[in-house]
Amino acid sequence: MSSDEDFSLVLDNQTPSNDSLQQIKTSITNYKKRHDQLIQEQQELAASRDDQRDMTQNCKQRSHKLIQDLKADQRSYEVQIENEKARVILMKQEESDLMKEIQKVEEALKKEEAKNDHLQQQADVFTAVPERLVVFRGSTGSKEDIFEMKPRVVYPMEGGTALIRFDEKVVADNILQIKKHRVALGSDCRITVEARPVQLMLPSLVEIDSEVSPQHILISNLPKMESDMLLSKLEIHFSKKRNGGGEVDKCELLPDSEHVVITFVEKNIARGLTEKEHHEVELQKKKKHKVRVTPFLNGTITNLKTKMAVCSRTVLLTGIPDVMEQEVLQDMLEIHFQKSGNGGGEIEDFLYNPLGQQTSALFEGVSTDREE
Structure with missing residues (x-):
């Protein structure tokens, strides 16, 4: 069989040269160094792995502790929130009770002020009422007086x-x-x-609840004269604005006291006249007489x-x-x-x-x- 390829014969028992042995030794030495280096790297990697494992474990432990702490803080925060909510509710209730109490006190104060105003008004009225003789029958100091x-x-x-x-x-x-x-x-x-x-x-x-009428005045200290003439003169005088009066609705004589009651149409006239109290009125021709004007009490029997x-x-x-x-x-x-x-x-x-x-x-x- 013919071929164009060349063959060379290699003999197994051919002795290597010194250069080849030296190269092999060098390669072995290099492989040892490489092996030692790999062993060192392996040891370093193992140590690094262990460090990473320890670090991971520590991180897991720290994470677990942080989670537990967070959960504890969350529970504490929730408890604190609930306590604050309860405290707010209690404060709102206390505020509501306090507002109710303040409202009660204000209402009581208004009633007291109204009562004081009424008593003061009554005191002013009683100090201004026309004088009338009262007979006292009894023995001084006795409970039977x-x-x-x-x-x-x-x-x-x-x-x-x-x-x-x-x-x-x-x-x-x-x-x-x-x-x-x-x-x-x-x-x-x-x-x-x-x-x-x-x-x-x-x-x-007999118990009577009385109040000052805003439309009436009581006139006393009147002279003896014909009643129709007296009423006419008083109505003319107190109907004039320059005398502090206003439109008169009625002018009546009280037979049991010989005082006169005048009723005005408007409600703001009587107060000004009673505050002045004494008025000079021409009841007789070209002769003025000083009359006394006091509040008129409307009374309602309560008992x-x-x-x-x-x-x-x-x-x-x-x-x-x-x-x-x-x-x-x-x-x-x-x-x-x-x-x-x-x-x-x-x-x-x-x-x-x-x-x-x-x-x-x-x-x-x-x-x-x-x-x-």
Whole structure:
């Protein structure tokens, strides 16, 4: 077989040269150095690995501790937040309670201020009211001391009745004890009347809540003169703005005190007049008179207790028929009850109301012998 390639023969038992041995030794030496270097690098890598492992472990431990600390801080923060929320709620409740208390105190203060203003106003009024004599009856220093006021009681009378006031209480008691009385009105005419006690409802306790009227004034210290002329002069004077007045609605005379009450249309007139108090008014021709203007009190009864009392000297006669003229019948009745033989006595007053008529008797300074 033919080929163009060349072959060379290599002999295995050919002895290497010195240069080749030296190279092998050098290579071995280099490999040893390389091996030692690799071992050193391996050791360094192992040490670095161990360091990294330790560092990782430390980092894991630190991370775990940090996580635990964070969780503990979170729990502590949450507890603190809850405590702060509870504290805020408590503070809000305390603030609400305090505001309510402040509101109560303010309301109580307003009431006290209003009460003080009212009392001050009342004090100003009472120091300015017209002077009027008051009679004190009692013994000084005793618990029984009282101011005595004479009652005025209107007693409506039915038709066919009469009221008799005797001078002595014993006579009235006799008439009431007999009860049925036959009264002779002539030789052949007699009537039977019945005697009854007179019972009056009297106040035992009266409480009045009063306030100053913004539209009224009370005028006192007035001279004696004809009432229509007096009212006309006062209305003219106090209706003029230059005198501090205004449009007058009513001008009235109080019969029980002889004082005059003026009512204004507007509500801002009375105060200015009462503050000045004394006014000079031309009540008589070219002659001025100083009158006193004081506040007028409107009163509302807030508490009223009454008692039934029996008149001690007055007797009511009932069942009187209309058989003759009023004056004649009244005289016959009065004559009958004046006679001691009929159980009567001296009569102080007699009032007869015939059948079909209506009238009222006015009791002033009522004297009673018992209460019911």
